[in-house]
Amino acid sequence: MKKVKRYFLGAFMSAALVIAGCSSNAGNKTEGPVDISKLSEVGDFSENLTLNLSGSITKGKAEDGSYVQKRLEEQFNVKIVNTKVDTWNKDQVNLMVASGDLPDTFAFTAGGQTPQQLHESGLTRTIPKEMLEKYAPRYMKMLSENPPGPIMNLKKGTDDQYLQLLGQYAHVDGLPWGPTLRLDWLENLGMKPSGEMKQVGPSGGREKIYFTEAAYTLEELEEILKAFTFGDPDGNGKDDTYGILPANNNLNWAASLMGAFGLAKGYNLLENDKLVTTEISQKYKEFLKLMAKWYDMGLIDPEFTTLDEKMGWEKYKQGKIGYYIAQPAYIAMDDWAKGRAPQNIVENPNSKAKVLATAPEIGKDGQQGVGAYLPVTNLADAFYISKNVTDKQLARILQIFDYINFDDEARWTLYGEVGVHSDWEGEPENSALKVRPEFAEQEGNSGFWAYNFRTYSKERVKWFTSAYTLKLKDEFYARNDIKEKMLIRPFKWDILNETNLIEVSKRYSGQLNTIVDEFRMKAIVGEIDIDKEWDKYVENWMKNGGKETLEELEKAPEVTGLLNNK
Amino acid sequence: MVGRKRFSFVECFLMIGFIIFSILVLYPFWQTLVLSFSDPNQASSLGPNLWPEKWIPDAYQFVFGYGDIMKAYANTIARTLSGTFLIIVFTMLAAYPLSKKDLPYRNTITIFFLIAMFFSGGIIPDYLLVKNLGLLDTRWALILPTAVNVFYIIIMRNYFMTIDKGIEESAFMDGANYFTILIKIILPLSKPVIATIALWAAVFHWNEWFHALVYIQDDSKTVLQMIVRDMLTAMDLSQSANAAAIGGGGGSSENLMLSNVRAATVMISIGPIVLVYPFVQKYFIKGIMIGSLKG
Amino acid sequence: MVTEAMTVKETTIEIKAPKKPIWQQMKKMKLLYVMLLLPAVMLFIFNYLPMYGVLIAFKNFSPGLGIWGSPWNNFEHFTRLFEDFMFIRALKNTLIISLLKIVIAFPAPIIFALLLNEIRNQKFLKVTQSISYLPHFMSWIILSAMIIEVFSPQRGIVNFIITAFHGNPINFLSSKVFFIPVLIITDIWKEIGYGAIIYLASIASVDPSQYEAAEMDGAGRFKKMIHITLPSIMPMVIILFILRLGGVLNAGFDQILNLYNPLVYEVADIIDTYVYRSGLEQFQFDYATAVGLFKNIIGIIFILGANAIIRRKSEHGIW
Known part of the structure; x- marks a missing residue:
């Protein structure tokens, strides 16, 4: 009996090992220097290659034989194998990696690994600078125009082996946020602003949205919020309005208010010659005290504690809130921003509401601004090449990459031919492109975006941004002197991956965020006395990973240095 | 029921209580229904909406145009029926032997089952297993890995244990074997618990999306809840609107809010499973077992 | 309640009765084991085989190295x-x-x-x-x-x-x-x-x-x-x-x-x-x-x- 048992156990176990799939798929090809002269010339596509491609943030919905696929296959003499994985989905991605079916190119991370870790665990190969210069010259040009681009993402210990390729983010250029006020309320209260006001657009609700370059000081804003709260600005005879409605799940609502203190969420600064993060700086303490004062005065809607940003938008739409933060595209009423405050209040054609967007509030010493969307330079995202890709394949991949992402002639890979697949929303070449409804906007039967990397030059930004937003950005939000003056960047940033910040933040961010969020909320609603609790809060923060974070940050380079290192 | 008063004060009191309770429970359902038919302005305003200003079916048009929702519907129904059947069969096959107290090694076997309830290897080995068995991207992947449910087995076993042994004993005397006893005697006596577990299993298969997410790649095999999930987790409508366009259809999303669409999705997705209950319900009526006991 | 009590009594009697050798009892109930076989095998395949995955809890998991290949982490x-x-x-x-x-x-x-x-x-x-x-x-x-x-x-x-x-x-x-x-x-x-x-x-x-x-x-x-x-x-x-x-x-x-x-x-x-x-x-x-x-x-x-x-x-x- 026992023998039989043992036999069965053995059989089961070996079956287990086979069926359960205990294969490890870490290939370990050695990476030597590439003899570039042996590779084909640029534009020589005589050999047909099979490539398994995926773009970035693709959903795995590209159909075989789509318009873009066929055209690319012809142009570059390749056979494209589509990747049927939703790259938004971490489970699908992890499973794909675990089962060893990585596509040749991909733009997602697996298991939250850094580029260095992905390389070390045998998933990606490096991309030699020499090959990039030969096969992707436009990409290299873009990099060199965005310092410190060319020295980012190098494999540790090398100066010509890149771990990943980067995308250009021209669409986030400029101030990401700016404050707005209810203009009709200001008028009702007789507080009409003095500066020049311009309508954002002629119709569609945009005629009810105004913009001014003038800014209020925090003191002036406080007076306005007071009047908004207690002066019955909507004239309904009831005391049912509030100045400002924060959100309970993020700090977007305070982007420009914090800017008036010289702060931006998640960044760091030098305070009394000491490196501190925003969340433990004295300036942040001052900011919190102001918010607590406003809450105490009744200017802040107390319901904010239960409303996240999205519910906040809905509440704003009811017309009881005077102040709200907005991105330029919200004010310009771009399609994707539909339903978001503050533009949602003018969406209804019968709405009498008017909105005024102003420049960021002015704090002490004339400080005003908003945190930059990206800390150092407008380069982001990651495009990886799988370990299995040979130099010959890489040469072809890079040429495709350079063409579809950096040659504006390749617009057809995103929108097809204008007049066939898509149309200009307004003025040709100067407004957004709309894909016709019979074609998939992305992937699907058209294959648009299916192989593209998310990189947006200034020219490409135009293809998906309304003329109104572009105008607002040109005239103010992304004007050079405004950017120079008002964009808040961190003091130090580990953009070259020289420190262990990523590991440290992976390990401690849960604790630290909890401490910070809890303190912020309690401070604002007056559950705790900020002055009394501050030191304890900072100490707690330091003890739970803050110290380690600061130590790593110290090792990182200064952002000004990085930006000037042309 | 002879000689029982047809109506009493206590019962009247209870009924009032249940009516109030029903209203409380119906409220979210009603609110969702109203929301799904409201125009976007109303849908995006906070506060209770007990009646839409206008009944607008746009949200439903949008959802029905999303991907191949009819196909997903059919897939879900097929999956629910076959999956429930499998679960019932396996649950009965395991529960009946385990209900026998004199079965040698009964405790060992019970523990063998129980351990599986608490330890799982996680999704990666599960996936590799399904892949190596060749089940990936097949409908089997949705019903086989969940066919043995230890929780259900224990519930059913417990129920079997309360069945009068006398009937079984006499059947034994008549020369019946365990298998015929299970089918001919235990099964009819256990209708309420089988109905309950069938309902649980059906609800499970109806609502399950994770396996579909990781095991199914072919869109034509996708299930309803995948679409529901897309809608509920999408941050804004533009994301799902893109997806709708991918599906090659979709009503105009111009006049919709995410909250409309979500509400409509919920209504569409729960419809059929909610209608199942009244059919199962008859097995819960008191006294139903009396006939079988005598038979 | 009546039936309950009866069952309880029966089992106690069985326990007290002189024990038949186990294999004899097993033989008598062999059909029950056959019934159990199918669910047990299914359970083994779909629950026990992948169970090695709990090892991840003791490792620094890297998808590229797989569950077995990832290093232990104490x-x-x-x-x-x-x-x-x-x-x-x-x-x-x-x-x-x-x-x-x-x-x-x-x-x-x-x-x-x-x-x-x-x-x-x-x-x-x-x-x-x-x-x-x-x-x-x-x-x-x-x-x-x-x-x-x-x-x-x-x-x-x-x-x-x-x-x-x-x-x-x-x-x-x-x-x-x-x-x-x-x-x-x-x-x-x-x-x-x-x-x-x-x-x-x-x-x-x-x-x-x-x-x-x-x-x-x-x-x-x-x-x-x-x-x-x-x-x-x-x-x-x-x-x-x-x-x-x-x-x-x-x-x-x-x-x-x-x-x-x-x-x-x-x-x-x-x-x-x-x-x-x-x-x-x-x-x-x-x-x-x-x-x-x-x-x-x-x-x-x-x-x-x-x-x-x-x-x-x-x-x-x-x-």
């Missing part, structure tokens, strides 16, 4: 759990919320089923049952928006009633005192009807002649409920109770995630929400697996304990 994930005071707080909150739910929300469907059983009007009974089961199908994403509205200090009906009686509006969902009661009430509200189904099924199998006999003895409504109906569903109650204890560290992730905010973290942040918020679930399979393993081990300890206690008092343990 229980680092577990030491990390207990060095993190936020985790300790979340563990405490989880236990409190979960135990409160077990004490208050677990009996609710039982009471509901017993009371429903007292209704004689079949139509009314059926409709009530069908309605009570509806909220189970609504997801917390949808329900939370409504709950936030109902409890809103400005527009909510609850505060409307409070102010009508000259009270001050309460921000229930931001209050450390009221948040947990709201959790429990809404949990009952959502699950009571669905949870009652199994008890209604058990009640349905009670032999009506028992009621008739009790009536003959002059037992009233309440007496019959306590002495016949309740004992008849007791085995089911006990087994569900033990199994519920196994999930003692699941305090309702979806519900809390959709209702809480930083002001109530102190009482409402549970293990699952904390791990979720840390972004760990997103990226760290190994850590998430370690947390899951920890939760299951605690669950098993609870089950073993409860089973042992209940075995001592009655016949109705899991084994």
Whole structure:
């Protein structure tokens, strides 16, 4: 009996090992220097290659034989194998990696690994600078125009082996946020602003949205919020309005208010010659005290504690809130921003509401601004090449990459031919492109975006941004002197991956965020006395990973240095 | 029921209580229904909406145009029926032997089952297993890995244990074997618990999306809840609107809010499973077992 | 109850009877083993084979290296759990919320089923049952928006009633005192009807002649409920109770995630929400697996304990 048992156990176990799939798929090809002269010339596509491609943030919905696929296959003499994985989905991605079916190119991370870790665990190969210069010259040009681009993402210990390729983010250029006020309320209260006001657009609700370059000081804003709260600005005879409605799940609502203190969420600064993060700086303490004062005065809607940003938008739409933060595209009423405050209040054609967007509030010493969307330079995202890709394949991949992402002639890979697949929303070449409804906007039967990397030059930004937003950005939000003056960047940033910040933040961010969020909320609603609790809060923060974070940050380079290192 | 008063004060009191309770429970359902038919302005305003200003079916048009929702519907129904059947069969096959107290090694076997309830290897080995068995991207992947449910087995076993042994004993005397006893005697006596577990299993298969997410790649095999999930987790409508366009259809999303669409999705997705209950319900009526006991 | 007693007697007799050799008994019951074979094999394939995956909890998992290839890490994930005071707080909150739910929300469907059983009007009974089961199908994403509205200090009906009686509006969902009661009430509200189904099924199998006999003895409504109906569903109650204890560290992730905010973290942040918020679930399979393993081990300890206690008092343990 026992023998039989043992036999069965053995059989089961070996079956287990086979069926359960205990294969490890870490290939370990050695990476030597590439003899570039042996590779084909640029534009020589005589050999047909099979490539398994995926773009970035693709959903795995590209159909075989789509318009873009066929055209690319012809142009570059390749056979494209589509990747049927939703790259938004971490489970699908992890499973794909675990089962060893990585596509040749991909733009997602697996298991939250850094580029260095992905390389070390045998998933990606490096991309030699020499090959990039030969096969992707436009990409290299873009990099060199965005310092410190060319020295980012190098494999540790090398100066010509890149771990990943980067995308250009021209669409986030400029101030990401700016404050707005209810203009009709200001008028009702007789507080009409003095500066020049311009309508954002002629119709569609945009005629009810105004913009001014003038800014209020925090003191002036406080007076306005007071009047908004207690002066019955909507004239309904009831005391049912509030100045400002924060959100309970993020700090977007305070982007420009914090800017008036010289702060931006998640960044760091030098305070009394000491490196501190925003969340433990004295300036942040001052900011919190102001918010607590406003809450105490009744200017802040107390319901904010239960409303996240999205519910906040809905509440704003009811017309009881005077102040709200907005991105330029919200004010310009771009399609994707539909339903978001503050533009949602003018969406209804019968709405009498008017909105005024102003420049960021002015704090002490004339400080005003908003945190930059990206800390150092407008380069982001990651495009990886799988370990299995040979130099010959890489040469072809890079040429495709350079063409579809950096040659504006390749617009057809995103929108097809204008007049066939898509149309200009307004003025040709100067407004957004709309894909016709019979074609998939992305992937699907058209294959648009299916192989593209998310990189947006200034020219490409135009293809998906309304003329109104572009105008607002040109005239103010992304004007050079405004950017120079008002964009808040961190003091130090580990953009070259020289420190262990990523590991440290992976390990401690849960604790630290909890401490910070809890303190912020309690401070604002007056559950705790900020002055009394501050030191304890900072100490707690330091003890739970803050110290380690600061130590790593110290090792990182200064952002000004990085930006000037042309 | 002879000689029982047809109506009493206590019962009247209870009924009032249940009516109030029903209203409380119906409220979210009603609110969702109203929301799904409201125009976007109303849908995006906070506060209770007990009646839409206008009944607008746009949200439903949008959802029905999303991907191949009819196909997903059919897939879900097929999956629910076959999956429930499998679960019932396996649950009965395991529960009946385990209900026998004199079965040698009964405790060992019970523990063998129980351990599986608490330890799982996680999704990666599960996936590799399904892949190596060749089940990936097949409908089997949705019903086989969940066919043995230890929780259900224990519930059913417990129920079997309360069945009068006398009937079984006499059947034994008549020369019946365990298998015929299970089918001919235990099964009819256990209708309420089988109905309950069938309902649980059906609800499970109806609502399950994770396996579909990781095991199914072919869109034509996708299930309803995948679409529901897309809608509920999408941050804004533009994301799902893109997806709708991918599906090659979709009503105009111009006049919709995410909250409309979500509400409509919920209504569409729960419809059929909610209608199942009244059919199962008859097995819960008191006294139903009396006939079988005598038979 | 009569049948119950008989079964119990029989088994005791069997145990006392001179033992037949085990293999003889096994031979007699071989058909039962054949029945068990299919589910057991399925269970082995789909649950036991992949179980090596728990190793991830003890490794620094890298998808490229696979589960076997990833390096061991000296229980680092577990030491990390207990060095993190936020985790300790979340563990405490989880236990409190979960135990409160077990004490208050677990009996609710039982009471509901017993009371429903007292209704004689079949139509009314059926409709009530069908309605009570509806909220189970609504997801917390949808329900939370409504709950936030109902409890809103400005527009909510609850505060409307409070102010009508000259009270001050309460921000229930931001209050450390009221948040947990709201959790429990809404949990009952959502699950009571669905949870009652199994008890209604058990009640349905009670032999009506028992009621008739009790009536003959002059037992009233309440007496019959306590002495016949309740004992008849007791085995089911006990087994569900033990199994519920196994999930003692699941305090309702979806519900809390959709209702809480930083002001109530102190009482409402549970293990699952904390791990979720840390972004760990997103990226760290190994850590998430370690947390899951920890939760299951605690669950098993609870089950073993409860089973042992209940075995001592009655016949109705899991084994």
